[in-house]
Amino acid sequence: GAVVSQHPSRVICKSGTSVKIECRSLDFQATTMFWYRQFPKQSLMLMATSNEGSKATYEQGVEKDKFLINHASLTLSTLTVTSAHPEDSSFYICSARGGTHEQYFGPGTRLTVT
């Protein structure tokens, strides 16, 4: 099946710094990638939809200036958490959709802001 990778798998950063998370589709071209956030014992909440070559579409309540999304190629999307705060600590998961419209999830990135 299709493989999606995320890097890093785990990151600890200090409050006020920025962190970049990469999402790559390894063996298919992803026209659309999705970014989710999952707090402990809660479900996945969609943050934004990213289409290659265009601006991301953010869900209501998600600050686009804080969570910068770039989808520069058909295999790579990045999420940058700017000026991170402890409340941004969460599990961030991306998914990628190819031509079949199925979504494949990356392994997730555990962000801890101290």
Add this chain to the structure above:
Amino acid sequence: EDKVVQSPLSLVVHEGDTVTLNCSYEVTNFRSLLWYKQEKKAPTFLFMLTSSGIEKKSGRLSSILDKKELFSILNITATQTGDSAVYLCAGNLSGNTGKLIFGQGTTLQVKP
């Protein structure tokens, strides 16, 4: 507002038991319903259901969709400890967005 509701939220059974997980949805422009299994990391795909009444099976797991009553069930027979996980269902919107609306998940614990 689109929403997906799962029940029960948690379930504890013993190996060999059969479980049924429920998922009801209110999703505009409904395209399909998906089931995922999540262990420590990201969800892994189980089933995608688009048509009512057609059961999908994979080993001890099976699922069916009722588009009239807007719900789906996931059955696991002869449960094993390895089935312990969070099971998520998600409604997929039609159109080109591909958005998934996830339910809260059902945490299943299978005891030896």
